[in-house]
Amino acid sequence: MEHKVNSEKSSSELISELEYPKKPNVIKYLNDLTLKQKQDFFDSFDLIFCDCDGVIWQTLHELLPGSPEAIDYLKRQGKEVIYVTNNSLSPIDMQLKKFERLGIEVKKNEIVHPxxxxxxxxxxxxxxxxxxxxxxxxxxxxxxxxxxxxxxxxxxxxxxxxxxxxxxxxxxxxxxxxxxxxxxxxxxxxxxxxxxxxxxxxxxxxxxxxxxxxxxxxxxxxxxxxxxxxxxxxxxxxxxxLGKPGVGLRDFIMDKHKIKNARRCLFIGDSIVSDIRFANVCGFQTLLVLTGSTTPEDLKSKLTEADTPDYVSECLADLNGFLS
Ligand SMILES: [Mg+2]
Known part of the structure; x- marks a missing residue:
């Protein structure tokens, strides 16, 4: 399948050079939400873009406990999950085998890989x-x-x-x-x-x-x-x-997944810049997990308006059984 992106000149900037959508610099912690707020959050998105390293597994190949179960739960609740990795050191076929080994069912066209x-x-x-x-x-x-x-x-x-x-x-x-x-x-x-x-x-x-x-x-x-x-x-x-956090990747994703309303998408990632800043510029809702490159201290010291996630959670596994 072919997916056209804008010409080199018009979509070449890194995300860091763009204007950001203005949003209040307020973070909500998923585990602090009331059941009603959880339901509203859960109903507010249909499509999930999920980073892999630092979210589903550690960069050095260890599975983050509970991640496959959380993904399975999200899918059973009717959410579509697309994986967005920046790791081209593992060819896409190797990544497919890794998902399979970890018990996560995934198709090749569900992985966005540079x-x-x-x-x-x-x-x-x-x-x-x-x-x-x-x-x-x-x-x-x-x-x-x-x-x-x-x-x-x-x-x-x-x-x-x-x-x-x-x-x-x-x-x-x-x-x-x-x-x-x-x-x-x-x-x-x-x-x-x-x-x-x-x-x-x-x-x-x-x-x-x-x-x-x-x-x-x-x-x-x-x-x-x-x-x-x-x-x-x-x-x-x-x-x-055409990798995170590039404008070219934003255009590619918007076109490939025919996204009409970006706020109906949730991006889950562990990196403030590569995931959250990228997703903010895409207009997606954002969930930062603290199992990778961002520490709780970073949230106090490093965040700019452009880097502020909508939600923060300790780990992806927090989403397993989220509404129960
Ligand atoms: Mg990551």
């Missing part, structure tokens, strides 16, 4: 050309399996300017640069990407997961968003960002 979204987008614009990737191997494999031509990795140790020139000067007819999580990213790779984007205004500039920071095992790490910003700064261009 590599898949980018493949869908490239197909929708009938892209045909060489792609330079600053991504994981898993991401590149997914592009190749979808029939796209991905440039082979060029490796070389750079010590001198001559080494650098040999590595980055080339006439490859690159028509798209894609950047997502790449743990082997180097300065010379970024310089190559800069050259393709700067020298050819027709070369597409596409971002996947655009987290500035993410958390693994309690450690805060730099995300691909910081490198997307670097290339945006040096090239004076804007990436079409």
């Amino acid at each position: 590599a898949q979204t980018i493949c869908d987008h490239l197909k929708s614009i009938q892209f045909d050309g060489l792609i330079f990737c600053l991504t994981s191997e898993a991401f590149k494999s997914q592009l190749r399996e979808a029939g796209f031509n991905v440039m082979e990795e060029l490796v070389g140790y750079v010590e001198t300017l001559d080494d650098l020139r040999a590595l980055i000067n080339n006439d490859d007819p690159v028509k798209a640069v894609i950047i997502d999580g790449d743990f082997n990213l180097t300065a010379s790779k970024l310089m190559r990407a800069h050259g393709y984007l700067k020298n050819n205004p027709e070369c597409l500039f596409i971002g996947g997961a655009a987290d500035i920071l993410f958390t693994v095992g309690g450690n805060e790490l730099m995300g691909a968003g910081i490198f997307i910003s670097m290339l945006e700064n040096t090239t004076q261009r804007k990436a079409l960002v």
Whole structure:
């Protein structure tokens, strides 16, 4: 299925650069709601977008207890659940197996995954050309399996300017640069990407997961968003960002799921920026869970109006048997 998104120019900003819908800076804790308030909340949405890492499981693959049961409960109450991950290090087929292993029934088209979204987008614009990737191997494999031509990795140790020139000067007819999580990213790779984007205004500039920071095992790490910003700064261009928290992903989701009334959607996530800020800009209702990258202390110190969730809960499992 094809899902068109807006042109690169009109939908390229990261969410952080946009105006936010104004909303009162008041958080409601799910467990403090009265039964009537719980019923009203539950009746106020039909479609759930749910992040995975830090919500259903920990980033290091441990299931968060009660999550499958909560999802099962929500579905039995008639809610549709779509999973929105920024993790392209696990190919979508591996993610499907993980859901299956955890006892959560899911179909491929119910997972929004940066590599898949980018493949869908490239197909929708009938892209045909060489792609330079600053991504994981898993991401590149997914592009190749979808029939796209991905440039082979060029490796070389750079010590001198001559080494650098040999590595980055080339006439490859690159028509798209894609950047997502790449743990082997180097300065010379970024310089190559800069050259393709700067020298050819027709070369597409596409971002996947655009987290500035993410958390693994309690450690805060730099995300691909910081490198997307670097290339945006040096090239004076804007990436079409098709992972969280990109405007391109918002347009993609709105189109794919034919969303007419965004307030009838609930986004559940653990990240203030990648999930809550993204969902606020989409106009969704938001539920922040505290099983991932956000601590209760963050709620007191870090929140801006744009980052404020509508609701907070300790964990996804709190939704199991919510109305009983
Ligand atoms: Mg997460």
